[in-house]
Amino acid sequence: MSRTRHRSPTDWGWQLVAGGLALLFGLPLYWLFTSSLRPAGSPPPRTVEWFPHAATLTNYQRIFALAPFGHYLLNSLIVASLAVPLTLLTASLAGFAMARAPVPIQRSLLLFSVTLLLIPTAALWLPRYILFARLGLLDTWLPLLAPTLMGSNALYVLLFYWSFRRISPELFDAARLEGSSTFGLWWRIGMPLVRPTSLVVLILSFLAYWNDFLTPFLYLKSESRYLLPVGISLLHQMDTTQFPLLLAGAVIMTLPALVLFWAVQHTFWYEGRFSELAHTDEV
Amino acid sequence: MNRSLILMLIPYGCGALLLVLLPALLIFALAFTTYDGLAAPQWVGDQTFQDVRFDPVFPIAVHNTLIFVGVSLPLRVLLALGLALLLERRRRGVRFYRAAIYTPTVIPDVAYALIWLWILNPLYGPLTLALRAIGIDPPAWLVQPETALLTLVAVGLFQIGESFVVLLVGLHNIPLEYHEQAKLDGGGVWQRFRYITLPLLFPWLLLITVRDLLLLTQQSFVPAYLMTGGGPYYATTTLPMLIYAEAFDRLRFGHGAAMLLLQSLVIAVLVLVGVGLARLILWGRSV
Incomplete structure (x- = not known):
């Protein structure tokens, strides 16, 4: 209880590990969003691309133009x-x-x-x-x-x-x-x-x-x-240069689930009766 | 019990009867018939099981299912346990980290499969390119028979949110006094984990293990169907994939039901053995 407030080295280590894992679990989603911004029809990347060059939202319009998507x-x-x-x-x-x-x-x-x-x-x-x-x-x-x-x-x-x-x-x-x-x-x-x-x-x-x-x-x-999941799985036989278009569809399908979850995620972390006393910094 | 209460239970009871109990019983009946979905089912005794025995794909599917479940199950439980232990305590940002871990679990199956088809593409997928950039030549993940099934297992490892939450609740239910007392008695981190956390978390670990055991077999269907179609060369054909093909491609519902019956029996036996072993361990420890 008499512990000092400033960060100890173990705390920094913990932040590093936890942050790294959070990034790892966020990576699929990050790649989904950024790849959906690639202009449809552009050749697939040849080197690592953390953000597409000519990023555009047009895929989100075009996916609705594919008649049945809406x-x-x-x-x-x-x-x-x-x-x-x-x-x-x-x-x-x-x-x-x-x-x-x-x-x-x-x-x-x-x-x-x-x-x-x-x-x-x-x-x-x-x-x-x-x-x-x-x-x-x-x-x-x-x-x-x-x-x-x-x-x-x-x-x-x-x-x-x-x-x-x-x-x-x-x-x-x-x-x-x-x-x-x-x-x-x-x-x-x-x-x-x-x-x-x-x-x-x-x-x-x-x-x-x-x-x-x-x-x-x-x-x-x-x-x-x-329904949307079946519809999108049907569209997936498109050629690879159109894949970003499909990913835009995947983003639209994922968004409601993500928004709902992040809006209520605080209720998930019920910490029981002793949470207030829980060891804060100790190992 | 008054009439209104009975009325309130009628939808639940009828639904369970029609959608769970009746179909479960129907599997038993169908497994002993040949049925193409059109003409009336023909009773053939154990002929369907004889046919299944000589179906060349059946042993492959059983093998794949055992590998899929056998590799997934321990990895998923250990990963959920490790993450729950790491993110148990209150620290700066811990809720954000927990939410990040849970996030892949809420992504719809189809979107999830598409993401990974893109990420794992052997020519231009981001993972392939990233590994090449640091000088590793990755395998063609889903396209090679040697790696396809294990790649599906790895992809599924990101969706362990539910087990993770259950273990967090379990960890928060361990009274702090136990840890305080053990620390006063000079117990180290490992000793406290071994003699306090693990035994008290055991029922929760058992819960998520049994749940995964019950669900994993069927859960192999959607990713395999969407990402590999059961290929290459049957490398990802698990039992649910084979049963689906049996019913819809070959219109042999009776044979599909026979396989489903065998699958359910094996899972039931595994669960019973697992729970039995767990009780043995618990008894051994409480004495």
């Missing part, structure tokens, strides 16, 4: 803006009901949810594909939106369950005495108190739907319904 973007936005609210609705309802259920039922629902978590659902695409084909739902957005029925991910349901459980039961009992229905308790008492959880689920589910390649790739056939 359409894919719109489709992706529509699917995400349907999927996220639906996920919030079903996951919070299920989480709420779990938290308010009698203890034995709570336990079995918890076990059920953890079991669901342990099943790698991405590996279930083959039987799901056959089910959707039998139901005549291929080439619609319904297979893409179907997981919202179960809150998209058992993890989201569990997050809501844990948050609702922390609310003191007296609050609900009081509202109940004033004649509130169970749905009223969920909407008027529960939901306002779990806003941080809703925000986390909103962001995680947006990222999941926005980033997903496999599901739209498997279930959609007509180009008019394609």
Whole structure:
């Protein structure tokens, strides 16, 4: 505690290592942005190029001129803006009901949810594909939106369950005495108190739907319904001098995810109860 | 339990039933049939498994999957652990560094694959050019059968954000008093890591290991499909790639299901053995 405030050599060493690693992890993104600024059609570089010579933003205009790109973007936005609210609705309802259920039922629902978590659902695409084909739902957005029925991910349901459980039961009992229905308790008492959880689920589910390649790739056939990831992967058979154009598309697809993450990343670093006392400079 | 609560659980229950449990059971049924997606499935007993045994690509895919998971898993866990230990404490800029480490994890798969196709291009990719500039002649990463699979593993190593966050939470849950006391007793950095951090972090390490074990096999599909198409010469054809080809290129859904069933069984056994070993270690230590 009597430690001096100025930087010790080990601190400088730490900064160097941590900074170097941060740079390394940032490098792919840096190359993505700078390479997307290369004029399309210009010959590929022959030597290391930290910033393109005639840097230009024209790729960002031209990618939209490639007719369907704007359409894919719109489709992706529509699917995400349907999927996220639906996920919030079903996951919070299920989480709420779990938290308010009698203890034995709570336990079995918890076990059920953890079991669901342990099943790698991405590996279930083959039987799901056959089910959707039998139901005549291929080439619609319904297979893409179907997981919202179960809150998209058992993890989201569990997050809501844990948050609702922390609310003191007296609050609900009081509202109940004033004649509130169970749905009223969920909407008027529960939901306002779990806003941080809703925000986390909103962001995680947006990222999941926005980033997903496999599901739209498997279930959609007509180009008019394609989402951005599938659309861009199709454009990628272009010749190499056009690659910067494609990277501009990749930047546009990455930006919403990046902005969302950096806007809320401070909530990720929950440091527990002892964080204020945490050793600051010692090894 | 009142009726409204049951109503609230219906979408979740039905969704899980239709989208997880029913498909999981369907794999078992399909694996014993031949089915082209059009005509009704034909029950053929274990014929599909016999066919899979003699499929020349199947052993290659199993081998590739084992290498992909076997190399990725320890590297990913160790990397996440190292980064979490380095960025655990409160220091100037630590939150920025943590966010930088997490950033590659939020990049969409397709964009991520395109970035690396550009970076690793054997003629003009920035990495190739940078290595040439310092006098190293790099291999043709994704284009050479010897390096393609390991390159996919390396590319995936940048996306370890979730394990990293889980381990940070684990580290922050270790009471500081333990470290203070050990320091008073003269415990060095290594001893404190060995006897305090590691045992208390063990459940969290187990959690991320099991999670990676469950997910990594399937996660090999998208990068392999987008970056190498399973080639060159089947060098990056993992089981999910083969199952996809079986179903959509050859319209043999039953054979695909048989492979999927084998894959799931192997993963399940590995998880059970892993958790069993972990419990053994935990018991051994607590005595």
